Amino acid sequence: MTALTFTPVIGIEIHIQLKTKSKVFCACSADYANDPPNSHICPVCTGLPGSMPALNKAVVRQGMLAGLVLNCAVQPTTFFFRKSYYYPDLPKGFQTTQSDLPIAASGWLEIKDDEGRPKRIRINRLHLEEDVGKLHHSAPDGRLEGADASYVDYNRSGLPLAEIVSEPDVSSAREAVEYVTALRRRVRYSGASDVDLEKGMMRFDANVSMKCSDGRWGRKVEVKNMNSFRALERAIEYEIARQKKLMEEGGEVLQETRHWNDAKGVTTASRVKEFYRKFIVEPDLPPLVVTPEWIEEARACLPEMPGEKALRYVKEMGLSEVDATVLTDSLDVARYFEACVAAGANPPRAGNWVRTEVLRAVNERRVNVDEIDVRPQALAELLRRVDDGRLSTTVAKSVFEVMLEGFSLDDAAKTIGVVEGGVGADALESLARTILEANPDVVADIRSGKDTAKKVKFLRGLVMRETKGQARPDEVTAAIDAALAPVLK
């Protein structure tokens, strides 16, 4: 008997919070992060009787942008529906959503499969909807502590969301993570959302089922409640193993909704059966019509996407693939690098510096690249001085550290004692002769032609160390050559 094999069949649903000033159907501010509960609410987003929603145009535009970068076709006419269910975080008794008549449909993203081959994950749709409120089951400020009470905060109620539904083309937890990573990067480039995972701006659900080599198909299980890449990966791995074991033992996978418990690392069956009557057209909102002109205007605003940008950095600018991939992860960093090159820096050198020195500074300070004190133009000038031999890489790094504290390039150089023009040719040559005398075995090797380049480099290093890195590298080379010339005769 041959062993059974199982193929996971996975679809991913992603909710992202679209970046707008106000909520989707009212004028309440979407920026409530540091404000008290229920301070950004009105009759519309708390569902008071008689209140009338009005669609925020910015939400439509952001939804279009996100759809376009996911290779979707923007639909000219769409509708909103009432998805009816009752829950305390949903005071209207229904969620307003485009559901399966979405603003954008039929897209795709390319990833690499587990064997490293290119693979397309098809995207069924991107639809617009509103977020719900937040329940708190304990009082954060101590009110009614110990009492059997729950609290609801409607600040989040009515925030604009885009739900992105993939086809079941994902075959492993790794592929799922690659898909959401690529998707997040492109959406962030589009400006449609900040997709900040820590702030809950991107949340995941996964539909997982298993196909067995004996022809059996397991039923589809919807796993909810993942809000990090790691949670998505672990939840899918757990669910694949659980379903596989069930089927191996001849059991049946039930069609159900399960919740991911991140602390325990398990999925558990959800006790609440959700039921909806989805297709009641929202009578308070007219059909949503987007003109071809509007779609083209939005498309024209999109920047070059990260994959294409990275390819261009490698092909046209000569960057390494590692540098190109890291630099294009965020548009801000890519723009910083490009500004540096526009200001005259050598692209591979600038790319390497931004990836290592600049990003290290950004991470240490926990700021955006636009907030560090070394502007791209100043970095370009620093790197030019490395290129023309006026500064060694080591000294340039020290100068850069001082520049990060807000000093100009020249002031930073003075601060660490770099003297413009280096140490002086006579002093260098005399130093080089002293070092040659102190290392007769090295000189003997050079004379016999053994590892000449390496030995000369070693001597250069000694001179640089003696000058505390303040000598110009090209002048050190010249001084050593001059000192060696009579010895090698």
Ligand SMILES: [Zn+2]
């Ligand atoms: Zn409101």
